[in-house]
Amino acid sequence: MARLDINGTMVDTDLVIFDKDGTLIDFEYYWGQRMRLCGQQLLARIRGDESLRRHLFASLGYDPDTGTTDPNGPLATATMTKIYTIATVVLYQHGFAWDQAEELVRDTFIACAGAAPTCDLLRELGQVRPLFERIVQAKARVAVITSDDHRTTSETMALIGVDSLVSALAAGDDGFAMKPAPDAFFYICERLDVPPARAIMVGDTVADLRMAQLAGAGTRVGVLSGVCKAEDLEPYADVIIPSIDAIRIL
Ligand SMILES: [Mg+2]
Incomplete structure (x- = not known):
C-alpha cells in the first residue's frame, strides 16, 4: 500500500491508474x-x-x-x-x-x-519515471488506460522508460467499451486483484473521471496538463492538480 499526498489530500492506495495523452504525454x-x-x-x-x-x-x-x-x-x-x-x-x-x-x-x-512514436514527438508532462518508481517502491502498482492503440502505447511507455513499471494496460483497440464506460477500469482491477475502491484514477478528461466514478474508484484525480479546464473537471474530481508532479509518495 502506498500513501500519497495529492495537493494536500492524503490517499492510501494499492493501484494508481493513469490516462496517457494529456496526463503523462503532451497530447x-x-x-x-x-x-x-x-x-x-x-x-x-x-x-x-x-x-x-x-x-x-x-x-x-x-x-x-x-x-x-x-x-x-x-x-x-x-x-x-x-x-x-x-x-x-x-x-x-x-x-x-x-x-x-x-x-x-x-x-x-x-x-x-499508426507509425511507431518517436522521441521527437514525445514530451512528458512531468517526472513520469521517478513518480512510477516511487509508487512501485511504496508497494502499489501502476496501470494505464488509454483510447490510443495498444501497440503505440506500449512503444511510448518503452520510449519514456516506464514499460517495466506498468503492471497492466488497457488500450482503445483492446475491445473494451470506451471511456467513460467502466469496463477497462474493472478489467485492470480484476487482473491485478485490487478492489476498485483501493484504486485511484488520474486523468485529464471528464471521460477519465466519469469512468472512475462509474467503477467506484477510491479517488478521482483531475490533471490540468491536458485538454480540460478546472471548471470542466471539478464536478467529477475529488482533487485537481496542475500536473502529475503534484503527486507525492509519503
Ligand atoms: Mg487524456
Whole structure:
C-alpha cells in the first residue's frame, strides 16, 4: 500500500491508474504534429483542395492553423478506429467511392498515424519515471488506460522508460467499451486483484473521471496538463492538480 499526498489530500492506495495523452504525454505536441502530418499526406495523395482540408480537420476536431484540439472532439476522445472512419466519411462526402476512400485512408492516414512514436514527438508532462518508481517502491502498482492503440502505447511507455513499471494496460483497440464506460477500469482491477475502491484514477478528461466514478474508484484525480479546464473537471474530481508532479509518495 502506498500513501500519497495529492495537493494536500492524503490517499492510501494499492493501484494508481493513469490516462496517457494529456496526463503523462503532451497530447497537443504529439497528436498535433502527427495529425497535421497525416492529414497533409492524405491531402497530397488525393490532391485535396482547401475545402477538403478544412472539412477533414474540422471533422477530426483539430485546427491545424492554431494547433488546438477540441477537448470534446474525436481526436481528443475517440479511438483510432473511429478517427479513421471519420477520415473515410469525409473523403466519401467529397466524391470518392466508399471502398476507394477506405483504401486511401488505409494507405496514407493509417500508415502515418499508426507509425511507431518517436522521441521527437514525445514530451512528458512531468517526472513520469521517478513518480512510477516511487509508487512501485511504496508497494502499489501502476496501470494505464488509454483510447490510443495498444501497440503505440506500449512503444511510448518503452520510449519514456516506464514499460517495466506498468503492471497492466488497457488500450482503445483492446475491445473494451470506451471511456467513460467502466469496463477497462474493472478489467485492470480484476487482473491485478485490487478492489476498485483501493484504486485511484488520474486523468485529464471528464471521460477519465466519469469512468472512475462509474467503477467506484477510491479517488478521482483531475490533471490540468491536458485538454480540460478546472471548471470542466471539478464536478467529477475529488482533487485537481496542475500536473502529475503534484503527486507525492509519503
Ligand atoms: Mg487524456
